[in-house]
Amino acid sequence: MARNDLQGSLDLLVLKTLAQRGRLHGYGIVQHIQRASDELLQVEEGSLYPALHRMEQSGWIRSEWSLTETNRKAKYYHLTPVGRKQLDEAEASFEQLVKGVRAILRYA
């Protein structure tokens, strides 16, 4: 799962990142996922921005322009209540998937 562009997982990663970090811009999301996964996961910008746009259109996240620590203008994203619910669902279904896959792997 080194290069993750399965859409469902990407949505989950982005939503989780925003839930943990509150407000974050696109670049920050990329960085966070990379660091938090010990460089195991890399998010492609080519997939991230269409995904962010789509999630915003769906009302899961909201954005606003703001300044970074280095005084640069950037677009910051944060979760909406709808997005939080979506995250819970996505997390639950991911847990199910992992449980299922693990069960298969351990099957003797």
Next chain:
Amino acid sequence: MGWTTRIRNLGRRERVDAEIEAELRSHIEMAVEEAMRAGLSESEARRAARLRFGNPVTLRERTMGADAALTLEAIGRDVRYALRQLRKSPGFAVTAILTLALGIGATTAIFTLIQQVILRSLPVVKPAQLWRVGDAVSCCYAQGFTQTSDEKTNDWSLFSWEAYKEFRANTPAFQDLAAFEIGEGNAQLAVRRAGSSSPPQTSNGEYVSGNFFRTFGLSAWRGRLFTDVDDRQGASPVAVMSFHAWQQQYGSDPSVVGGTYAINGHSFTVIGVAPPGFFGAKIDDGSMPDIWLPLTMEPLIAGPTSRLKNPSLAWLDLIGRVQPGTNPAMLEPQLQGELHQWLASHLADMSSPEKAAWQKQTLHLTPGGAGVSLLWVGYKDALWLLLAAALCVLLVACANIANLQLARGLRNRRQTAVHVALGSPRGRLVRRALVDSLVVAAMGGAAGMVVAWAGARLILYLSYARSAQGSWIPVQASPSVPVLLFALVVATFTGVLFGIAPAWMMAQADPMEALRGVRSVGGDRHWIQRTLVILQAAVSVVLLSAAAMLGRSLHNLEHQNVGFDPAGRYLVSIDPKVSGVPQEQLVPLFRSVESRVRAIPGVRGAGAVFEAPPGGWMTHEVRVEGQPVPGPEEDVTSGWTRVTPGFFATLGDRIVTGRPITDEDDASTQPVAVVNEAFAKKFFGKQSPVGQHFGPAPERNAGLYEIVGVAANVELEHDLEQPMYFLPEAQSTHFDDADLENREIWSHDLYNIVIWAPTHPLDLEAQVRKAVADVDPNLVISGVERYAEVIRFPQQEMIATLTLLFGAIGLVLAAVGLYGVTAYGVEQRTSEIGVRMALGADRGSVVTLVLRGAFLQVAIGLVLGIPAAMGAGSLMASQLYGVRPWDLRVLAAVALVLGVAALVAALLPARRAANVDPMRALRDE
């Protein structure tokens, strides 16, 4: 949720676009900063960030693509782009829109008529609740207790008054069951306002049941409509006028309602006017009812020939409104049962073959919402044929525009390749190509509506304007909602059809061409264009051969041997019954009318006849004296009619043997008949019939008429071999059999006077009208026509004219298509031709090269088109008269015409190719 944002995004594309761009830029900047902090130089950092990031244009497009509203917005932009492109190439725009307008217009014009003639419901309340008892559309009355309709034996579609009353009384599933007089059995009425001395107005009447209007859920425009009370025997005579007649003949005069009118000499009160748009429950060309009368008034008007109380004479169509929730599948067997019950009550009146077959009689319930349409029966084949031809034209037009679009796309190939190389998604380019085609199609469709309206008017004009005066059909050329929808669907469909090829080309665009440069050799995409030209050629062959066959068929019809020469002959239509002339006055009346007409300068003969050729006649089963009684399966019927002594000489119908009918054949002498050659052949073979006797069945009449002469065959309803016998007006026989007697009386009303005036006197019509008025001012003349006009074939003329028009359009479009493709090919191959010429090819061989290419396509088109044309010919065999479904001469002529058109179309580009300057062509390379 998301949709509100999307909707708000509409029209804000630029802003969203800029925002995405700013966001992406800020992302790159942050990445660069980070890399520089890690120790990279700025340029190295920037390079690394860009490499990671990928193509910024693609990313932006993909981000935008996540948004449906923006897609809508993008289509709007594509539409504007397409319009801009069209403005830039007005030549293409005009050609494409005109071509499409012709194709869509032709198709929509035919559809306008199909919609009105075939698909339209009556303008009545809830037409889906209306069901018709019977399934065949018949022109004429049916006699007896068995019925055959549309070649289906024992199938009932028409009913007597008595049978109608049985059905109405015993079928509670019908809320109302209405009866109305069938098709061509219209009552001819002469209507005159009470006390007026102006000549009476001739009108078409129709007898209907008292609940007729109620069944259809209609209410009066003025006054009131019939109720059951008006349709009781002994009720005071009332009439309802159609809106059309009220407007056209009475100038929408409000005093008509409540006015007293003399109808065929009997006093009637007009109680109301039917609503506009309701033309009656049967749709016909030429005999739409002007006035409705209650069924029970029929004996008053028809006198001794009344049909009302004759149970064995079927002359009514039945349409009923069922109770809501009625299952027609359950109702049908019930009605069949009622028919059997009614037939069983007439066992005593049946002939022996009827007794054998009465239990096999059946009927079918059919949807009645469209009424009973004779128009549909008469025109459906022709209209479907014309729709097929129009669709062929549309196909050729589509192929042409696809070719133009392709050529345009190929010219813009380098630009497209650059777009792809720069990261435009292919889906976007394909969409733009399709939108482009749809914009052209929409504009063509709009222009096509004008063509359709004009075309439908032209067709109506060709079919009706030149036929008999006073006839009209309830069909309008102006477009209705279904027609507009049809045009919309056709335009969209054609847009997609001719947009597919250019769009496909966009999808194939190769970004490498942007770098490599588009080589100017005929690319492999050329085959699409060639295929389209081949298709056009093939479709043109089909259209042209159909046009040629229909044209020949019309020519055959017009120049067939009708047994007499129509030149210099006229046909006067009168109706003595309408004018209330008593039966015993008819003989002297015709004698004096004829002598007055003969006195007109230039008139060389006049003779009256029950109905003149090529029109109708009556039929009897014949029994010949001294011949054995025929078996039940044997066909012993003959047509018969009644004439005055001048008839044969005036029409130019030659007497082959014996003598014609003369003034001596009257009530005091032996009843005589003249028979035609077909009759002589059918009943006497090679024997001479003169001096033999025959009569109408049964056997006891076999000695009735003595044959005194044989007349040459004259064509009747396209049949030169129809056996006929002619009886003198001045003789009549009294029959015990009610039906024979009825027809005997009926036959003395002669409807036509034939006049021979070879010099075509100028004011013949006025003089004839005056001569008739001098004899009896009440005699109504409904028309004076030249015989050549009477035996025209307006429907066939219309079909042949339109198919020829469609064929010509198809041919021109195909030629334009071939020209376009050949010219484009020459343009693309300029350098190749230059090389050939530099290497020693002369102009002749260059011309040959180009022509060979063009003719190869035409030849393949012919190979495909000729079998298709033969197939089309056999499909329309029913429309052809004296033409085989395929005819070598026709096909050869079509091939020749197509060849000439192709030569003209290909010669221009070929000459241009021959004029290529080899030096310049090579330099350009």
